[in-house]
Amino acid sequence: MPTAVEKVKYTQKQELIARFGNAIANPVRVAILQQLSRQSCCYHGDMAEELPIAHSTLSQHLKVLKESGLIQGEIEAPKIKYCINRENWAMAKGLLIGFFD
Secondary structure (H helix, E strand, O other): OOOOOOOOOOOHHHHHHHHHHHHOOOHHHHHHHHHHHOOOOEEHHHHHHHOOOOHHHHHHHHHHHHHHOOEEEEEEOOEEEEEEOHHHHHHHHHHHHHHHO
16 A cells, blocks of 8 residues: 555556546436437537536536547537537547446
């Protein structure tokens, strides 16, 4: 066990699994990802109509997903369009499948 002075170093794979795992650790974020995976992109307002949460709460969940790299957002004033980041989505699927095997 490392002492307080020593720092535990994690592999890049461990860091990525934790980042993606945290992003999908909430049922609202899972629902957002499922909705986005069924279509090419979706606007914030359209998602707000589908999900039973406040706009501000939706924005926080979208922020977590965007920071994880699983989704990307594009501003089309005055709206923001979100879509799955296909490259990171594929990476996350591979890492998580490998983790559970």
